[in-house]
Amino acid sequence: MKGLKLWRTFQEGFKNYTRNGWLTVATVVVMTLSLFIVSMTMLLGITTNLILDNLRDKINISVSFNPDVTEVSILSIKQDLEKYQEVASITYISRDKALSDFIAMGDNDPVITQALEEIGENPLLASLNIKANSPEQYDVISQALTQSTFKEDINRINYAKNKTAINRLDGINKMTRQIGLILGIIFVSISFLITFNTIRINMHSRRNEFEIMRLVGASNTYIRMPSVFEGVFYGLTAAFITLVLLFIAIQALAPLTAGILTNGTLLDYYAGHLLEISLSVTALGVVLGALGGFIAVRKYLKV
Amino acid sequence: MAMIRFENISKVYPEEIIVLQDIDLVIEPGDFVSLVGHSGAGKSTLLKLIYAEEEPTTGEVYFNERPISAIQRKHLPFFRRNIGTVFQDFKLFSQKTVFENVAYALEVYGKTNEEIADEVPQILDIVGLSGKANKYPKQLSGGEQQRVSMARALIRDPKVIIADEPTGNLDPVATKDIINLLLEINKLGTTVILATHNKAIVDKLGRRVITLDNGRVTRDEQNGKYVL
Numbered sequence: 230m231k232g233l234k235l236w237r238t239f240q241e242g243f244k245n246y247t248r249n250g251w252l253t254v255a256t257v258v259v260m261t262l263s264l265f266i267v268s269m270t271m272l273l274g275i276t277t278n279l280i281l282d283n284l285r286d287k288i289n290i291s292v293s294f295n296p297d298v299t300e301v302s303i304l305s306i307k308q309d310l311e312k313y314q315e316v317a318s319i320t321y322i323s324r325d326k327a328l329s330d331f332i333a334m335g336d337n338d339p340v341i342t343q344a345l346e347e348i349g350e351n352p353l354l355a356s357l358n359i360k361a362n363s364p365e366q367y368d369v370i371s372q373a374l375t376q377s378t379f380k381e382d383i384n385r386i387n388y389a390k391n392k393t394a395i396n397r398l399d400g401i402n403k404m405t406r407q408i409g410l411i412l413g414i415i416f417v418s419i420s421f422l423i424t425f426n427t428i429r430i431n432m433h434s435r436r437n438e439f440e441i442m443r444l445v446g447a448s449n450t451y452i453r454m455p456s457v458f459e460g461v462f463y464g465l466t467a468a469f470i471t472l473v474l475l476f477i478a479i480q481a482l483a484p485l486t487a488g489i490l491t492n493g494t495l496l497d498y499y500a501g502h503l504l505e506i507s508l509s510v511t512a513l514g515v516v517l518g519a520l521g522g523f524i525a526v527r528k529y530l531k532v
Numbered sequence: 533m534a535m536i537r538f539e540n541i542s543k544v545y546p547e548e549i550i551v552l553q554d555i556d557l558v559i560e561p562g563d564f565v566s567l568v569g570h571s572g573a574g575k576s577t578l579l580k581l582i583y584a585e586e587e588p589t590t591g592e593v594y595f596n597e598r599p600i601s602a603i604q605r606k607h608l609p610f611f612r613r614n615i616g617t618v619f620q621d622f623k624l625f626s627q628k629t630v631f632e633n634v635a636y637a638l639e640v641y642g643k644t645n646e647e648i649a650d651e652v653p654q655i656l657d658i659v660g661l662s663g664k665a666n667k668y669p670k671q672l673s674g675g676e677q678q679r680v681s682m683a684r685a686l687i688r689d690p691k692v693i694i695a696d697e698p699t700g701n702l703d704p705v706a707t708k709d710i711i712n713l714l715l716e717i718n719k720l721g722t723t724v725i726l727a728t729h730n731k732a733i734v735d736k737l738g739r740r741v742i743t744l745d746n747g748r749v750t751r752d753e754q755n756g757k758y759v760l
Contacts, residue, residue, distance in 0.1 A: 231642075233642060233644065234639075234640075234642050237639050244627075248627050437623070438625060440623065441623045441624070441625060442636075442640070443585075443609070443612070444583070444585075444612065444617050444623065445612075445636060445637045445640060445684065446609045446610065446612040446613035446637070446640055446641075446688075447609060447636075447640040448606075448609040448610075448640070449606065449609070451609075451640050
């Protein structure tokens, strides 16, 4: 009998959902906007993080060694440095590699090749590219290098140049997280409030029906469940529309992110996480709708 | 054993608005009671106390000698199933058909679809709405809508029917129909409490009449007349 009643309240909820015309449209539109804002905020937060990760990946300290330092001794310095826990990775770039990179970077520009030919020898220095585990550690590493036993071999440390960039990135990183979090909370709260209110107005316009239900002897659960299911249907519809809108918005934004993400564009990220994104937007919609229905109808359950 | 007993009832709304005071009444099983009085005399409030839509400020209402205040809130819906209610404004679901409106009273019970398909047409036949099962309330006349409401109240075989101005919106012919229906139901043993402003009906009924004035019972006569 419990199952039968539950099934009936489910049907009742579905009927309300289909019968209420403009109220349904209004509720779905508001919920869609809420879900869209919330998921856009989240996705933008994720994107910013991806961009920052990518930028952070590009930061390093480049230590160039004097031309007379042998490859063997540079490699042994590399081994020593790798023991520091602040150091994430070190790449050795030989003079030849530096030269070929340089030529490749210039796209085999004849002017450059000619200039190099005139010099007659490789003007570039061998270097170690050091990456730290986190941006704050570059300062420490840089200091350690300038006070090291092999400081005489070092031609120049290409850190001071990057220092401002590193610091600024660090600041942006912290700021975006905080702003993102605050904006996220504000948007989510406003969206939820608006959605709850819309569902409440929707229910209020049908308050007579709740009175009838009470008079006829429907239990509180029996009165409440259709509204909860109705909310779930609103949530599902809104989630579906939101996902379509997200796809369109991301497709429009994707070209902007082409150069600054490590792996492809935002669209690739969206496609790669389609299941997670769909599930979380749907879950959010369903929870929002069900909770909205549950709370909205409470007022009409008084005896 | 009394069906309904009011014991020292008063009802005071906020800001000291006294709606009912010093009410002591007994309604026996099978009674047909007319409740008369000016608008605002407290008729509807008195009825609401019976189906527990309102609680008395002082005193106690007994249903079948059980105090209503002792019923837990969550059990009130089950208690209300003993009482059929009919109102001036019919209180029908506008988006449900006649059949669905009546069936709802059985659905909340958990009756099966087969039982519902069996019982609803029977009761619609009794109230004379056999051909209208698939109509919506707005496609019906006032009298027909009130008969839907009656069918819904009757289908659970209640011990008491409370009719609060059931004929207030109806023409004389429909009014007569509804009153006759109430008399029929009463003949079968159901207690009927009828609040009304219709002098002609009350005088013709020749049954018990309780008169309320300013929240007090001013008359209570078997075989009474409509006197305000």
